[in-house]
Amino acid sequence: MPTVLITGANRGLGLGFVTQYAGEGWRVIASCRTPGEAETLGRFSAENGQVSVVQMDVSDHGSVDACAAQLTGQPIDVLINNAGIASDDFAHQMLGGFDFENWEAILRTNTLGPMKVSEALLSNIKVGAQKKIAVVSSTVGSLTQMNEYPIYPYATSKAALNKGILLMAEQLRNDGVSVLCLCPGHVKTDMGLKAEGASVEVVDAVAGMRDEISNLTMATSGSFKRYNGETISW
Ligand SMILES: NC(=O)c1ccc[n+]([C@@H]2O[C@H](COP(=O)([O-])OP(=O)(O)OC[C@H]3O[C@@H](n4cnc5c(N)ncnc54)[C@H](OP(=O)(O)O)[C@@H]3O)[C@@H](O)[C@H]2O)c1
Numbered sequence: 001m002p003t004v005l006i007t008g009a010n011r012g013l014g015l016g017f018v019t020q021y022a023g024e025g026w027r028v029i030a031s032c033r034t035p036g037e038a039e040t041l042g043r044f045s046a047e048n049g050q051v052s053v054v055q056m057d058v059s060d061h062g063s064v065d066a067c068a069a070q071l072t073g074q075p076i077d078v079l080i081n082n083a084g085i086a087s088d089d090f091a092h093q094m095l096g097g098f099d100f101e102n103w104e105a106i107l108r109t110n111t112l113g114p115m116k117v118s119e120a121l122l123s124n125i126k127v128g129a130q131k132k133i134a135v136v137s138s139t140v141g142s143l144t145q146m147n148e149y150p151i152y153p154y155a156t157s158k159a160a161l162n163k164g165i166l167l168m169a170e171q172l173r174n175d176g177v178s179v180l181c182l183c184p185g186h187v188k189t190d191m192g193l194k195a196e197g198a199s200v201e202v203v204d205a206v207a208g209m210r211d212e213i214s215n216l217t218m219a220t221s222g223s224f225k226r227y228n229g230e231t232i233s234w
Contacts, residue, residue, distance in 0.1 A: 001050070002130060005029040005076050007058050007117055008083025010038035012189035013136060016206035017080055022048050029076070031056035031067060033083075058083045058113030059105070068120035077130035078213060079121055081114035084136065086154045086191050093151040103153035110157035115164050122177075131177045133168070134213050137161050139183045139226070144233050162224065162234060169222030178221035182209050185227050200227070 004021050008014040009030035018030045018041065028051040032038050035053045045051040056067040058081075085106055092099035114135045118125075125131055140146050141158025149155070162181055169179040185200035185208075192198040208227030216223075224232040 001025045001027055002077035003027040003029065003075060003128065004078040004080060005031060005071075005121065005124075006080045006082055007031050007056060007113070009053075010034075010041045012191065013184055013187060013202060013206060013209075014080075014082045015041060015044075016202040017082065017210070018044065018051060020203075020206050020210060022051050026050070028052070029054055029071070033057040033060075033063075056117070058117055059109045061116055064116050064120045068124075071121070071124055073127075074124055075128040076121060076124040077128040078132045078134065079118065079125055080213070081117055081133070081135040083113060084110045084191070086194065087151070088194065090151065090195075093153050095150065095152065098152070103156075106153040106157045107160070110154070111160045111164065114161060115168075118168065125177055126175060131175070132180070132213060132216055133172075133177060134180045134182055134209070134216075135161060135165055136184060136209070137165070137181045137224070139232055142224075142232055142234060166222055166234075173218065173221065176218065178216050178218050180213060180216045180221070181224040181232075182212060183224070183226045183232055184209060 004026050006014050006017045009018050010032035018028050022028050031054045035055050045053050054067050057063040087093050087102055091097045118133050138158045140155045141162050165181045184205035186198045187200045187205045188198045205227045212225045226232055
């Protein structure tokens with residue numbers, strides 16, 4: 001069976017990906033920053049032999065390199081860059097109240113994190129059969145949509161991530177690696193419930209994004225898709 005590596009796999013959408021891929025028999029490498037505290041994931045892994053838990057903090061490059069070293073030579077069919085953060089305080093995300101330290105932390109996790117993880121695991125992906133990299137981005141990062149929702153740090157972190165993904169899709173085309181940018185919708189997770197209006201269940205967001213990953217080909221590499229199949233304008 002194929003292998004998927006998921007970042008931020010201990011709760012929310014990440015845990016949803018773990019349970020659904022494992023349910024279909026995939027080998028799952030579930031990464032999270034504090035495995036010792038990931039009780040639900042730990043229990044699931046203990047009950048499902050094909051799910052292994054590894055430590056990786058995507059904002060700590062030493063931690064990413066250590067995880068990659070542990071996986072040297074192991075093929076990864078699909079990498080899902082899912083880990084992400086948003087500010088708890090909307091006032092600090094808006095012009096007039098910026099908290100630049102928090103903004104830097106969001107950029108480090110949401111933008112640099114997926115770039116660093118993808119780079120560190122590229123040799124594993126290249127020896128995988130499917131050779132796919134997906135990122136869980138957001139429509140909030142679109143340059144043309146949701147501009148009435150001024151959460152600057154989170155929005156700019158996803159916009160910059162999107163550009164990185166487009167560049168990566170082009171650069172990796174000759175290697176046969178396909179790259180996909182995803183939006184899960186407004187999902188009922190810890191993050192999603194910080195803002196009013198979360199309406200999408202984790203199970204549906206994950207199922208939809210898995211369909212998009214499954215349908216990804218070299219011809220559609222570099223696309224931006226919502227969990228329900230819609231194409232999002234950059
Ligand atoms: N929920 C939504 O409505 C929505 C909408 C658009 C996009 N997204 C994106 O979807 C992704 C998943 O979000 P979610 O809704 O599932 O949020 P969530 O429930 O808050 O989960 C976030 C996950 O990311 C992990 N994480 C955060 N920083 C990390 C780091 N430095 N290293 C490793 N893991 C880290 C968290 O681990 P800890 O438990 O250790 O904190 C947690 O597992 C994010 O990229 C988010 O931006 C979500």
